[in-house]
Amino acid sequence: MSADAHRSADVDGALPLGAEMPEGARFVGPLPGLVAGWKGRDFPADEDLNMCVACGLCLPHCPTYRLTGEEPASPRGRIAAMRLVGEGRADVDSTFARFMDLCLTCRACEDVCPSRVPYGRMMERARVQTEPLHSRRTRLLLWLGLDVALPHKHLLWLAAAFQPLATPFLPRRVRALVPKRSELLARLPGTTEPQGEARGTVAILSGCVQDRWYRSANRATIRVLARNGWQVVVPPKQACCGALAAHYGRLDTARGQAEQTIRAFEGYDRIVVNGAGCGAHMKEYGELLGTDEARAFSAKVRDLMEFLHDEGVEPPSGGLGSGSERTVVAYHDACHALRAQGIREQPRAILRWIPGLELVDIPNGDRCCGAAGLYNVLQPEMSGALMRQKAEAIASTGATVVVSANPGCTMQIATGLRAIGKDIEVLHPVEILDRAYRKGARP
Numbered sequence: 001m002s003a004d005a006h007r008s009a010d011v012d013g014a015l016p017l018g019a020e021m022p023e024g025a026r027f028v029g030p031l032p033g034l035v036a037g038w039k040g041r042d043f044p045a046d047e048d049l050n051m052c053v054a055c056g057l058c059l060p061h062c063p064t065y066r067l068t069g070e071e072p073a074s075p076r077g078r079i080a081a082m083r084l085v086g087e088g089r090a091d092v093d094s095t096f097a098r099f100m101d102l103c104l105t106c107r108a109c110e111d112v113c114p115s116r117v118p119y120g121r122m123m124e125r126a127r128v129q130t131e132p133l134h135s136r137r138t139r140l141l142l143w144l145g146l147d148v149a150l151p152h153k154h155l156l157w158l159a160a161a162f163q164p165l166a167t168p169f170l171p172r173r174v175r176a177l178v179p180k181r182s183e184l185l186a187r188l189p190g191t192t193e194p195q196g197e198a199r200g201t202v203a204i205l206s207g208c209v210q211d212r213w214y215r216s217a218n219r220a221t222i223r224v225l226a227r228n229g230w231q232v233v234v235p236p237k238q239a240c241c242g243a244l245a246a247h248y249g250r251l252d253t254a255r256g257q258a259e260q261t262i263r264a265f266e267g268y269d270r271i272v273v274n275g276a277g278c279g280a281h282m283k284e285y286g287e288l289l290g291t292d293e294a295r296a297f298s299a300k301v302r303d304l305m306e307f308l309h310d311e312g313v314e315p316p317s318g319g320l321g322s323g324s325e326r327t328v329v330a331y332h333d334a335c336h337a338l339r340a341q342g343i344r345e346q347p348r349a350i351l352r353w354i355p356g357l358e359l360v361d362i363p364n365g366d367r368c369c370g371a372a373g374l375y376n377v378l379q380p381e382m383s384g385a386l387m388r389q390k391a392e393a394i395a396s397t398g399a400t401v402v403v404s405a406n407p408g409c410t411m412q413i414a415t416g417l418r419a420i421g422k423d424i425e426v427l428h429p430v431e432i433l434d435r436a437y438r439k440g441a442r443p
């Protein structure tokens, strides 16, 4: 739509600010009389957009800019595009959607931005705007996955139950990603009593993908917390936290899931989450729902490794290997732990306490692995390039184990390592601690 088409005849009869300026000159800002191109109630706020000073410091940190070299595939370019729509000078069209979809929502830009632009929040809202532009097939798949399956545990269970039958019919790239399902029939214990002196109660999020495909991380979480004196409760009415729905333009679905999660955890003061994406999202429920109740809930949410570090854990007396064997472990920083929650040192400090464990950093370890929720399914080319880079960087460390605290990253890294023929185990950091506890004798 042209600028003229947006221009209204007059704005309440008042002269616009700067009308006395020379012909054609104006203050920087929206052209008077233009109407924003957003629809509905969820769109990037002007206050957020205006925080960007276009300095470009974020550009070298943006994976999609680094790979394409294109300004519209950079944070600054995307914000500029959102601004044009907000000012009524452009529409939400397929080009706009293409560059928004290419964003990983890794928030590397947010982390380095001197103006503290809330990029993640803006992108979530921009994606609500682009959602109707996706193909019918994509919208159907997103609806089935995000609105139907993830919020309903029994449907997720059915998906896992029929996984062996369905897998051959999945597209090859999806087939390569799907991990083995976890135990189908057993359930996590509702309550696990602490060992030794009780320190209090923690309620844990078992998660949707985490629990269905990475149950071993949940079991290790329970064992490690109980060993360190915590009574561990798995609230039965919890389902998906809504992080994926929020990242893929379904904020209303995400709001419903947030409300359900808050209800499920009612009465607990310590809420511990072992999935980085889920924890980051639950810490932002206050912002998503805008209520005091949601803000109070978010204040209680702690990442598992952050919690263990801050509350203190018994140092393990046993290592991972036999005798004096050294185990090289590479640490993968999930974007939603490192960027969105500022968690970097806490898990490393805990892992360094394990005898015989040599912790190594991955070269360019702060770069996204390309999993980014459903990004690896929806943007296979960009995701595949980032996955290969990450797998090769991990292999270059000589590690035999790589740890990742996010199920999406775990899936992506395992696929990448398989693709380059490397037999490197991918575990959650708490699984390493749990193994060390189980190997060593209790002091």
Ligand code: SF4
Residues within 6 Å of the ligand: 051, 052, 053, 054, 055, 056, 057, 058, 059, 075, 076, 079, 109, 112, 113, 114, 115, 116, 117
């Ligand atoms: S998002 Fe931040 S770092 Fe990037 S151009 Fe804008 S102000 Fe600069």
Ligand code: SF4
Residues within 6 Å of the ligand: 061, 062, 063, 064, 065, 073, 074, 075, 078, 102, 103, 104, 105, 106, 107, 108, 109, 110, 119
């Ligand atoms: S969130 Fe990540 S991919 Fe998206 S603009 Fe920021 S740095 Fe680039």
